[in-house]
Amino acid sequence: MKYSPTLIDHFRNPRNAGIMRDPDGVGEGEYKDCMDLVRFHLRVREGLVVEARFQAYGCGPTIAAASAATEVATGRRVAELLDLPAARVEAAVGGLPEARRHAAEVAVLGLRAAARDALDRVETRSERHV
Amino acid sequence: MNRAIYLDHNASTPVHPEVVAAMLPYFGERFGNPSSVHAFGREAREGLETAREQIAHFLRVGKEEIVFTSGGTESDNMAIKGVAMARGRGHLITSKIEHHAVLRAVQNLETQGFDATYLDVDSFGMVDPDALRRAVRPDTILISIMHANSEIGTVQNARALGAIAREHNIPFHMDAVQTFGKVPIDLDAFNIDMLSFSGHKIYGPKGVAGLYIRKGTKMVSVQHGGEHERRRRAGTENVPGIVGFAKAVEIRGRDMVEEGQHLTALRNRLWEGLSRRVPEVRLNGHPTERVPGTCNVCFRHVESESIVLGLDLKGIGVSAGSACTSGNVEPSYVLVAMGVPVDWAMGAVRHSLGRSTTAEDIDYVIESTEPLVAKLRAAMPARRSA
Secondary structure, three states: OOOOHHHHHHHHOOOOEOOOOOOOEEEEEEEOOOOEEEEEEEEEEOOEEEEEEEEEEOOHHHHHHHHHHHHHHOOOEHHHHOOOOHHHHHHHOOOOOHHHOHHHHHHHHHHHHHHHHHHHHHHHHHHHHO | OOOOEEOEOOOOOOOOHHHHHHHHHHOOOOOOOOOOOOHHHHHHHHHHHHHHHHHHHHHOOOHHHEEEEOOHHHHHHHHHHHHHHHHOOOEEEEEOOOOHHHHHHHHHHHHOOOEEEEEOOOOOOOOOHHHHHHHOOOOEEEEEOOOEOOOOOEEOOHHHHHHHHHHOOOOEEEEOOOOOOOOOOOOOOOOOOEEEEEOOOOOOOOOOEEEEEOOOOOOOOOOOOOOHHHHOOOOOOOHHHHHHHHHHHHHHHHHHHHHHHHHHHHHHHHHHHHHHHOOOEEEEOOOOOEOOOEEEEEEOOOOHHHHHHHHHOOOEEOEEOOOEEOOEEOOOHHHHHOOOOHHHHOOEEEEEOOOOOOHHHHHHHHHHHHHHHHHHHHOOOOOOOO
């Protein structure tokens, strides 16, 4: 299996690995066929993701994709993440072999879930203030 | 630091330089077809038959009992289907941890009306001879049980299994691809009627293997064409490969015992180092009845392939117990049959050592594995246990 130098770099030196204290959004992506699981924690300020951290169980590309996804997410509007295409994460690791495409998909599923959670929390807070 | 440590010898081995030297003339001046009657053909025939004699000598059998094939898979198919087709119907017994060449050959026969029993194994990967005895039926036509499994290396009690086969007068096939040339095989003492063995696991070339067929074993040819190999396997023989195979076997006869002791010490050093330095690790396979160079371990809560990639980046070649292909991953069926829990089985890594492996290599593997597993676990979600 041939992987891009960018993917290898993310696997070797994962960015933003670990958990976050008091996150504004948490979400998981799961790929059952492969038993992969990726979890994201987001810190959101004024609708913008200012920090993202990940935890991942899976093969090397899944860990690399989760790492790259934290960089893709940071600086974006939370709402944007809801329809972030997997191709964006795939591009961020320099491409994926056909048999490993699910790595980007599972990362994006996790990011979307975390973004949805962050937006839900904002809505809940707004309702409480009404 | 550019290190290259190959610990995947159960998958394939580098061809021994003496083997390459033995093969070379058969790509050049001795290129003839061994079935041709002229001098060119006779020269190739001589190389082929000398190779057959050398391998027969190693196994202490008659040269007419050796058939050359293209690989272990072909040998297994030839043995199983050859006996089954000769009988037309009946019941076969095998185990749940056989190589796919055996499992799928038997499954294929089931679709054609044959019956099959797949024996369980214990937590070490051992087939219980009593279970084999209980599985025998009046219509059992073949018992096919491997000598050692490629993933875990557990060596079966071939003597006890063969005795049961002989007691019931049932042909006994043993897939010895992982043990041939590595541990002693006594065909008579084990009552083996057919034995599959391969070249590229013992520093010979790929694409060449053999099947020992005890004289008197009733079977038919499953590949039709010319009258090669005493009409048992049609197709021009791979003469350079077979000559190389015989050379590899000759070298095994010379080096097997000493190398076995060396590899056993190294594989024990590897396990001791890993179990001392990495938390939540377990050894798969029998603690002592195991192919010398095989050390299969599970790292709990880590995914095999990420370890394989991480070690690859350190110049170490090992094999994953579970492989993610086309977006689907299953824990090893061998480990599942042994009752290894899924959260362990998903983190299985096989190290298979070979003649070039050194103690320094093993220490480097241990030193590289410890921080890698720690790093992977640090990035892991709290839950992933099923």
